[in-house]
Amino acid sequence: xxxxxxxxxxxxxxxxQIMPYLDERWRRYHERFGMRGLLETQYWVTTTHVAAxxxxxxxxxxxxxxxxxxxxxxxxxxxxxxxxxxxxxSEVFQFSAQKGDYGAALTRAINDWTLAEWLEPEPRLRSxxxxxxxxxxxALGEIERHGEDxxxxxxxxxxxxxxxxxxxxxxxxxxAAAERGLPIAVHVGGIAGHPPSGAGWHSFYFEMHTGxxxxxxxxxxxxxxxxxFDEIPELKIVFVEGGFSxxxxxxxxxxxxxxxxxxxxxxxxxxxxxYLREHFWFTTQPIEEPDDEAQFEYMVEALGLEExxxxxxxxxxxxxxxxxxxxxxxxxxxAKAKIFNANARSLYDLPAAAEALx
Numbered sequence: 001x002x003x004x005x006x007x008x009x010x011x012x013x014x015x016x017q018i019m020p021y022l023d024e025r026w027r028r029y030h031e032r033f034g035m036r037g038l039l040e041t042q043y044w045v046t047t048t049h050v051a052a053x054x055x056x057x058x059x060x061x062x063x064x065x066x067x068x069x070x071x072x073x074x075x076x077x078x079x080x081x082x083x084x085x086x087x088x089x090s091e092v093f094q095f096s097a098q099k100g101d102y103g104a105a106l107t108r109a110i111n112d113w114t115l116a117e118w119l120e121p122e123p124r125l126r127s128x129x130x131x132x133x134x135x136x137x138x139a140l141g142e143i144e145r146h147g148e149d150x151x152x153x154x155x156x157x158x159x160x161x162x163x164x165x166x167x168x169x170x171x172x173x174x175x176a177a178a179e180r181g182l183p184i185a186v187h188v189g190g191i192a193g194h195p196p197s198g199a200g201w202h203s204f205y206f207e208m209h210t211g212x213x214x215x216x217x218x219x220x221x222x223x224x225x226x227x228x229f230d231e232i233p234e235l236k237i238v239f240v241e242g243g244f245s246x247x248x249x250x251x252x253x254x255x256x257x258x259x260x261x262x263x264x265x266x267x268x269x270x271x272x273x274x275y276l277r278e279h280f281w282f283t284t285q286p287i288e289e290p291d292d293e294a295q296f297e298y299m300v301e302a303l304g305l306e307e308x309x310x311x312x313x314x315x316x317x318x319x320x321x322x323x324x325x326x327x328x329x330x331x332x333x334x335a336k337a338k339i340f341n342a343n344a345r346s347l348y349d350l351p352a353a354a355e356a357l358x
Contacts (some may be wrong), residue, residue, distance in 0.1 A: 252273065
């Protein structure tokens, strides 16, 4: 049984590569004006290396990491015996910052580019549908265009948006995805004008990387308390690159306050922790690894995560998790089999690898 990698970042070799996938109106705009600049403080603050990449992930052609399919095949898919890899395109973080029809055109183009340049030539790859979540009409259009293609396995939105995820403006996106059996994947990133922490702007990348959990917590609480899952019970959420241990105390806190503030959310049909246990999946990278085996087992059992943790490398980033070192050594073979393969195969309804490659 091979691996399923649930977070691989591919990217354009250059902006010229997207031109054939833009219509004439936006091709001219992209060429003459280009994307609006992004303040460094809006997202990165600083990084440890170019594109936050592994130093060995630059392909022989000298282009950006994750931009060369043959090299990605060699360094990741073949090297580690990966059955399937789920692509989360790096450009979604820039394109989501471009407002209006321009951002919609870029997102449409990057989905078409992914299909033609990555999914068509490599049957082991699957992809997220990139969506500009704050342009709901455009996001719905992309789900409509690609949602029936089994090579697209989820809808990708960024972590930092204009409002918490429980806001009703986003519900049409969730409903459209759920109707097609597609999870909503939420990935670190996005530029919506908000600081990355509840306290303001960070001084260091170290702080930001550690603090990714804060907006994830806000989104989880918002989804649970605003009744999204009562309205759309088939909805599944995948938190990518945000860890998972923080969900345990969050569930305690929500349930405790629900006991005294229930009148504020009278339509909520169940305790908040029940929604968290049933509707959320998590990728392993970056995984919390307590030295005490019992602590890890407690986190998994408290959230019912035996079936909802999924392996990810985060290739080609500097904090790449190699499969032979990604999980705590004390995990049982059965638990590792679920995390490395079975859980993602079930969520994404993936066929056996031999069948997919036939």
